Amino acid sequence: MKKCLKTIGLACLLYSSSIGLLWAQQMMFADSSRLGRPFSKDPHVVKFEGRYLMYFSIPPVPGKSGGWGIGVAESEDLINWEKVSEIVPKEDYEKNGFCAPGALVKDGKVHLFYQTYGNGAKDALCHAYSEDGIHFTRNTTNPIFAPEPSNWSNGRAIDAEVYPFKGNYFLYFATRDPKGTIQMQGVAKAPGNTNFNREDWELAKDASILKPELDWEGKCVEGASIMERDGKLYMFYAGSYNNAPQQIGVAVSKDGVNWKRVFDNPFLANGATGTWNSSESGHPHIFEDKDNGKTYLFYQGNNDNGHTWWLSNVEVKWRKGKPLIVKQEKY
DSSP: OHHHHHHHHHHHHHHHHHHSOOBTTOOOBOOOTTTSSOBOEEEEEEEETTEEEEEEEEOOOTTOSSOBEEEEEEESSSSSOEEEEEEOOOSGGGTTBEEEEEEEEETTEEEEEEEEOSSGGGOOEEEEEESSSSSOEEOTTOSOBOOOOOSSOOSOOEEEEEEEETTEEEEEEEEEOTTSOOEEEEEEEEETTOOOOGGGOEESSSSOSBOOOSGGGTTBEEEEEEEEETTEEEEEEEESSTTSOOEEEEEEESSSSSOEESOSSOSBOOOOTTSTTSSEEEEEEEEEETTTTEEEEEEEEESSTTSSBEEEEEEEEEETTEEEEOOOOBO
């Protein structure tokens, strides 16, 4: 884990110089291999074959074709991470790049859902699977989903999140209005015995299920991450575009389709001036570690309007059907 520890050490040094203190056991991870500076986005974590795997977006290599890609890191403790692989374009539909991974473990395989990138309103969602969590086979029906252009959507689909609930798999995605200015959430569904092929997916609701309405959400609700608790689904979502600042909210649903906000204010706000995430706390992933019963909220942040990007997490506890953030100890 030497490389990982170097990354963590750098993160702590930057954090200390910014605000004069360190947080005990705070995850701070960023890969710098492509740009020469820390830059990792869109975290998603699964536990597979005894270790944690984190999939995240990595930027284009300057001067080279291929666009965005997906990095893979592993950890034993959710704090210290080491990058172990990259998933790079193989198919023609990926040639402009892909990113924003979502993953789940099913039937002994990691199933990865991701978006094509660089195609404007034609960006769509894809699926791949892996027996080791590192090397992936593409679904031959890719792209597996994008909504038809309509009076509420321009047909784009990004930020995939697939979650099983009440006998179906729900596919949450972000799309834009016909003018391409407002980003909002939609949902499709497939039967519980699906292999995630294109023909299995249909809109669960031919309309947005959550769109920006609160001042802090600006013109964007995206990056939905889902978990089930006490028979309900909770959606952790990103409000507002990157560095606006983007912040994280929470909504709840009894059926996976109709959603109500749990809070009117951000659940996880951007940091104060001078802190590592003063530009934003965004693109959430809620991860339930079923081995120890704990819940963690992964997210991205930076303090320089996106020149760098770091990934971190906070522990989340639950009280009376509402999540709350566990404060970390100082040292």
